[in-house]
Amino acid sequence: MATIAETKVPVNVKSLKAIQSEVKNINRIALSVDCVIFGFDENKLKVLLIRSDLKKFMGRWSLLGDLIDVAEDVDEAAYRILRERTGLKDVYLEQVHTFGKPQRHPAGRVVTIAYCSLINIQHHKLSKMENELHWHDVNNVKDLAFDHQQIFDTCYLRLQKRIQEHPLGFNLLPKKFSLRELQNLYEAILDTKMDRRNFRKKFFSMDLLIDTDEIERDVPHRPGKLYKFNFDKYEKRKKKWTGIDF
C-alpha cells in the first residue's frame, strides 16, 4: 500500500550533458533486426531461414538478420535486410517485438527487434537453388539458432491473430486468386479446417472481392473464378469495434 508520498520517488534531474555522457560513453548496446519472412506455397505456410555460420550453432537454421547502423532508422534497417535478402521492396513489414535477454547472442550484448514480413513466394520460386537460404514449412521449424525459435513462435502467433483481424493474407497470394486458394491460405496459417460454403459466404458478405471475370487455368477439374482484393474499399471503411470478447 505504498503511496508516492511515502516512497519518495526520485525525480529526473539529469542535465543534458550528463545524459549525453551516458548516451555517448556508457550505455551503448548493439542493436539488430531479425526478420521472420513468411510465404505460401503448395498450400503450406513457409518461412525463410538461413544456415547459421557460427560454429556454436553449426548446421542450425536461423532468421535473417543484421546489425542496425548507428545512424540508421530502425524500420529502415528492416526494409534494408528484406531488400538485401529477397530483392523485394514494397512488401508488408511489421515490427513485432524486441528481444533483450543479456545472454541471447554469443558475440556479446545484442538486443534484437523482430519484424514479420509477408511476401509472395512466387517471386522466389528458385530459392531451392540457394544452399544457404531455404523456405521451411512452418510446422517443421524447430531448434533454431540463438533465441530465434522464440522469436519465430512469437511472430507466428502474431500472424495468426492479425490475419483474422486484417486482410494481410493477400500479400501471400498472387494478385488474382481463387476462393479455394484463399481458404487454403487461411487453413494453413490457422492450422484448421473450415466449411467451404460458410467461408465463401463470409468473404462475399464483406463485399471486398472483385470478380476479375477470369478463371483458373491448368487445373484438372472445373476451374474456379479468380478474384482481386479491393484494398481501396477496405481502407475507406475501417471500423471502430467496441465489443468485449475474452
Place this chain on the structure above:
Amino acid sequence: MATIAETKVPVNVKSLKAIQSEVKNINRIALSVDCVIFGFDENKLKVLLIRSDLKKFMGRWSLLGDLIDVAEDVDEAAYRILRERTGLKDVYLEQVHTFGKPQRHPAGRVVTIAYCSLINIQHHKLSKMENELHWHDVNNVKDLAFDHQQIFDTCYLRLQKRIQEHPLGFNLLPKKFSLRELQNLYEAILDTKMDRRNFRKKFFSMDLLIDTDEIERDVPHRPGKLYKFNFDKYEKRKKKWTGIDF
C-alpha cells in the same frame, strides 16, 4: 519479378570474430525504456507523466523512462523503472513497440522500447503532492516532449484494443468493484457509452465474476454489489478463436 537466382542474394559469411568486432566497437546504440503508466480515478483514464528537465523541452511533459544498462535484461529494465517511479512491483506490464528514428533524442542516438503498464491508482492517491509527477487525463495529453506523443498514442490505441480481448481492466480497479465501476472503466478507456443492461448481461454470461456478498459503502443511493474477477477460471479456458473479422 526478381527471383532469388537473379538477384544473387548475398549470404551471411561473417565470422564470429568479425561479428564480435562489430558488436563491441562499431554499432552500439543507447537503448532506453519509456513507460506509459495508466491509472483510473474519478471515472477518468489517467496517465502518469513527469516534467522534462531538458532545456529544449522546458515545461513540457514526458513519459517516465531511463537508459537500459549494458548488462540489464530489457524487460527487467522496464520493471525497474516502474519500481523506482511508483514503488510497485507486481503490476501489469507489456512491451508495446520500439521507436528508433535517428533524431528522436537531442542527446544523441537513443532507441527506446515502449512499455504499457496498468496500475491501481488508489495506491498513489497522494501523487498530487509531487511537483514533478502528475496523473493526466488521457484526453488532455498533448504536446509531449521528445516523440513521446507518438509513443503515448500508440500505447493508448493498443490499450483500447487489448482491453476488448483480454481482462486487463481489472488491474486498474480495486480488487472488489461494482458493475458500475467496471462499466465506467470500459466507457472511459473506449471513449464510448454502453447500455447498462447489455453490459451486465455480457459480463454475467462470461461467468468470470465472483459475487463477494458485499456491497458498496458511502454512496448516496442504493449500493451495488461488489465482485471479484475470477483470474484462475479465465486462465483455464483461454480459447482459440478462428473467426474472420475485418
Place this chain on the structure above:
DNA sequence: CATGAATTGTGTATAAAGTACACATCGATA
C-alpha cells in the same frame, strides 16, 4: 416516518451473425 431522488437490478422481443449441412453444375479426362 413518509416522500422524493438516485441508482441498482432484471427480462423480452428483434436483428444480426455464425454454424451445420446436401445437391446440382461444370470442365477435364478416359
Place this chain on the structure above:
DNA sequence: TATCGATGTGTACTTTATACACAATTCATG
C-alpha cells in the same frame, strides 16, 4: 458419353448482439 473431382449455391438452426422499460432498494430530506 460416362466418370471424376472440383466449383457454386441455399436453408434451417443456433448463438450472439441490440434496443428498450419498470420495479426495488437505499439515502437524504422535511
